Amino acid sequence: xxxxxxxxxxxxxxxxxxxxxxLPCLLYSxxxxxxxxxxxxxxxxxxPSPAQLLWMVDIYGFILxxxxxxxxxxxxxxxxxxxxxxxxxxxxVASLIAAFANSAPMMIAARALMGIAxxxxxxxxxxxxxxxxxxxxxxxxxxxxxxASFSAGGAVGPLVGGVLxxxxxxxxxxxxxxxxxxxxxxxxxxxxxxxxxxxxxxxDMVSAFGLLVAVLGLVYAIKKVAMDGWSGEAGLALxxxxxxTALFLRRQRRLAVPFLDLDMFASPRFxxxxxxxxxGFFVAFGxxxxxxxxxxxxxxxxxxxxxxxxxPSGVAFIAGSLAAPAIASRIGTVALMALGxxxxxxxxALAGAAAAGGDLTLMISAxxxxxLGLAPxxxxxxxxxxxxxxxSHAGAAAGMSEASTELGGxxxxxxxxxxxxxxxxxxxxxxxxxxKLPMNAALGPGSAGAQLEAARDALGQALxxxxxxxxxxxxxxxxxxxxxxxxxxxxxxxxxx
Numbered sequence: 283x284x285x286x287x288x289x290x291x292x293x294x295x296x297x298x299x300x301x302x303x304x305l306p307c308l309l310y311s312x313x314x315x316x317x318x319x320x321x322x323x324x325x326x327x328x329x330p331s332p333a334q335l336l337w338m339v340d341i342y343g344f345i346l347x348x349x350x351x352x353x354x355x356x357x358x359x360x361x362x363x364x365x366x367x368x369x370x371x372x373x374x375v376a377s378l379i380a381a382f383a384n385s386a387p388m389m390i391a392a393r394a395l396m397g398i399a400x401x402x403x404x405x406x407x408x409x410x411x412x413x414x415x416x417x418x419x420x421x422x423x424x425x426x427x428x429x430a431s432f433s434a435g436g437a438v439g440p441l442v443g444g445v446l447x448x449x450x451x452x453x454x455x456x457x458x459x460x461x462x463x464x465x466x467x468x469x470x471x472x473x474x475x476x477x478x479x480x481x482x483x484x485x486d487m488v489s490a491f492g493l494l495v496a497v498l499g500l501v502y503a504i505k506k507v508a509m510d511g512w513s514g515e516a517g518l519a520l521x522x523x524x525x526x527t528a529l530f531l532r533r534q535r536r537l538a539v540p541f542l543d544l545d546m547f548a549s550p551r552f553x554x555x556x557x558x559x560x561x562g563f564f565v566a567f568g569x570x571x572x573x574x575x576x577x578x579x580x581x582x583x584x585x586x587x588x589x590x591x592x593x594p595s596g597v598a599f600i601a602g603s604l605a606a607p608a609i610a611s612r613i614g615t616v617a618l619m620a621l622g623x624x625x626x627x628x629x630x631a632l633a634g635a636a637a638a639g640g641d642l643t644l645m646i647s648a649x650x651x652x653x654l655g656l657a658p659x660x661x662x663x664x665x666x667x668x669x670x671x672x673x674s675h676a677g678a679a680a681g682m683s684e685a686s687t688e689l690g691g692x693x694x695x696x697x698x699x700x701x702x703x704x705x706x707x708x709x710x711x712x713x714x715x716x717x718k719l720p721m722n723a724a725l726g727p728g729s730a731g732a733q734l735e736a737a738r739d740a741l742g743q744a745l746x747x748x749x750x751x752x753x754x755x756x757x758x759x760x761x762x763x764x765x766x767x768x769x770x771x772x773x774x775x776x777x778x779x
Contacts, residue, residue: 295473296414296415296420298473299410299414299473299474299475300411300414300415300424300427300428302466302469302470302473302474303407303410303411303428303474304427304428304431305462305465305466306366306369306370306373306403306407306462306463306466307403307404307407307428307431307432307435308431308432308434308435308438308462309373309403309435309459309462309463310400310403310404310432310435311431311432311433311434311435311436311439312435312436312438312439312442312458320443320447320452320455323447323451323452324338324389324452327452328383328384328385328386328389329386330386330389331386334386334387334390335386337390337393338386338389338390338393340505341390341393341394341397342393342394342396342397342400343397343501343688344397344498344501344502344505345394345397345398345401345498346397346398346400346401346688347497347498347501347685347688347689347692348401348494348495348497348498348501349397349398349401349494350401350404350405350497350681350684350685350688351405351493351497351542351678351681351682351685352401352490352493352494352681353365353369353401353402353405353406353677353681354405354406354409354677354678354679354680354681354682354684355485355490355541355542355677355678355681356402356485356490356677357402357405357406357409357677357680357681358409358675358677358678359485360485361476362405362406362409362410362413362476362677363406363410363470363471363474363475363476364476365402365406365677366402366403366406366407366410366466366470366474367466367467367470367471368402369399369400369401369402369403369406370399370402370403370463370466370467370470371463371467372395372398372399372402373396373399373400373403373459373463374459374460374463374464374467375395376392376393376395376396376399377392377396377456377457377459377460377463378456378457378460379391379392379395380392380393380396380453380456381453381454381456381457382453383453404680404684405677405680405681405684406677406680407428407680408425408428408664408668408680408683408684409668409677409679409680410474410475411424411425411428411668412668412669412679412680413475414475418665418669419607419611421665421668421669422606422607422610422661422662422665423607425607425661425664425665425668426603426604426605426606426607426661427603427604428664429603429657429660429661429664430599430600430603430604433596433599433600433603433653433657434596434600436596436599438593438596441586441589441590441593442455442458443455443589444585444586444589445586446458448586485541486537486541488533489530489533489534489537489540489541489542490541492526492529492530492533493526493530493541493542495522495523495526496523496526496527496530497523497685497689498523499519499520499521499522499523499526500519500520500523500689501688501689501692502516502519503516503517503519503520503523504689504692504693504696505692505695505696506519507696507700531544542678543675543678546671546675546678546679546682549670549671551666551670552666552667552670552671552679554666554766555663555664555666555667555670556663556667556682556683556686557762557766558619558659558663558759558762558763558766559660559663559664559667559683559686559687559690560686560687560689560690560693561690561755561758561759561762562623562656562659562660562663562690562759563660563686563687563690563691563694564690564691564693564694564697564755565626565630565656565694565698565752565755565756565759566652566656566660566690566691566694567690567691567692567694567695568691568694568695568697568698568699568748568752569630569633569652569694569698569748569749569752571694571695571698571699572698572699572702572745572748572749573592573633573645573649573745574588574592575702575741576637576645576741576742576745577591577592577642577645579738579741580637580640580738580741580742580745581640581642581645583642591642591645591646591649592649594646594649594650595646595649595650595653596653597650598649598650598651598653598654598657599653599654599656599657600657601654601657602622602653602654602655602656602657602658602661603657603658603660603661605658606618606657606658606661606662607661607665609658610658610662615662615665615666616763616764618658618662619658619659619662619663619760619763620760620761620763620764621655621658621760622655622656622657622658622659623655623656623659623756623757623759623760623763624655624756624757624760625651625652625654625655626651626652626655626656626659626756626759627652627655627752627753627754627756627757627760628651628652628655628753629648629649629650629651629652629653629654629655630648630652630749630750630752630753630756631749631750631753632644632647632648632651633645633648633649633652633745633749634745634746634747634749634750634753635648635746636648637741637742637743637745637746637749638742638743638746639742640738640742652756655756659759660687663683664683667679667680667682667683668680668683698748698751698752701747701748701751702744702745702748703744705743705744705747705748706740706741706744708744709739709740709741709743709744710736710737710740712736713733713736
């Protein structure tokens with residue numbers, strides 16, 4: 283007999299609502315990458331300073347990462363559907379402003395507003411999945427769809443962006459958000475039930491601001507170190523994050539009803555799943571970046587060609603996400619997560635071989651393999667995170683899940699990006715003048731002959747070493763997953779471990 287037999291199963295209405303929730307997920311992930319393709323045209327039109335150009339690209343991700351947890355908590359307090367719809371409206375307005383921005387400051391402000399609005403989307407949609415699908419088996423399948431929606435957005439983003447930029451002006455990459463958000467605003471009130479914590483107090487804005495500063499400072503410090511190495515600016519951001527975290531924790535202990543219920547971390551399942559999620563996204567985001575660099579700089583592909591080369595990995599990620607619940611029901615959640623890490627390790631090793639040999643086909647195959655392996659890891663950790671807390675805390679848990687994703691990814695990009703640069707320069711020890719040039723300059727259109735050949739070989743050797751390191755880390759992830767299961771941390775109500 284099903285131990286969850288007393289829980290209602292999802293019907294047609296719930297799965298139709300899931301289709302609606304998938305819409306903002308697509309845009310959320312698309313907007314993390316789509317602007318990158320438009321940067322050359324946008325820079326030529328708006329003439330930003332180097333610092334302004336950097337903020338145009340980065341501020342969306344910075345604000346998004348910092349606001350995820352506060353927005354998840356706000357959703358529990360004021361209503362998750364209400365927060366989602368207001369966020370969708372704000373995202374559409376911000377997209378419209380960005381599309382017709384006529385100055386660099388206006389574009390930066392629009393992207394910051396988009397980041398705040400986007401931070402409402404992931405926690406709201408994920409927490410609503412928790413409410414729509416109370417039965418663990420249904421919830422696992424729905425989270426697989428949720429993860430697949432993000433994967434689809436990431437896969438089609440470069441393709442859609444490339445096509446739009448081929449035929450329209452750069453503002454078109456923002457206007458594509460409007461019809462999707464309009465559809466969500468029309469269908470959301472009809473199809474999505476409201477859910478909130480009836481006993482929740484009024485939102486504490488002081489705590490929300492403190493938490494935002496703490497996460498923003500940490501993410502900024504990580505990315506600053508990745509781009510420029512350790513500096514006083516990075517140190518100041520890190521110190522600000524530490525102070526803000528200490529003050530936030532102190533305030534939570536003094537509040538009768540804390541803004542963020544820290545008792546969630548007392549759950550071994552919750553904390554173990556967050557740890558595995560950070561671990562997985564460390565290698566995932568790092569390798570996604572390195573492979574994208576290799577496609578364009580190491581193999582000389584255009585942006586559109588690189589997008590096409592990346593698309594099969596998105597399909598593999600979607601397949602892995604959708605298949606994960608069915609496989610977990612057969613072999614167990616923890617066994618599937620450990621197996622996923624092992625498959626990813628094989629994919630990373632294959633990517634190292636492809637980089638050393640300059641083989642595009644092999645690299646695409648490797649990209650597909652490690653995406654296929656990591657997808658079940660992320661699907662099942664997300665399921666455990668949102669399933670290990672009461673429904674009244676679903677928004678906060680969803681915010682924590684997404685924040686762990688952003689932090690793990692930021693660390694991965696910082697560490698692996700820095701490692702790649704260091705290894706690349708070491709590989710060019712016989713070409714000291716070439717090693718001093720920025721990587722994109724040495725491998726750009728102006729390079730040719732022996733210089734280009736040496737730089738591409740150095741990049742391939744550096745990526746090989748970084749990929750093999752990721753393979754070793756993924757194996758450690760599999761071992762850690764099994765150890766956490768043995769300690770009682772990773773047991774799930776969905777499959778029983």
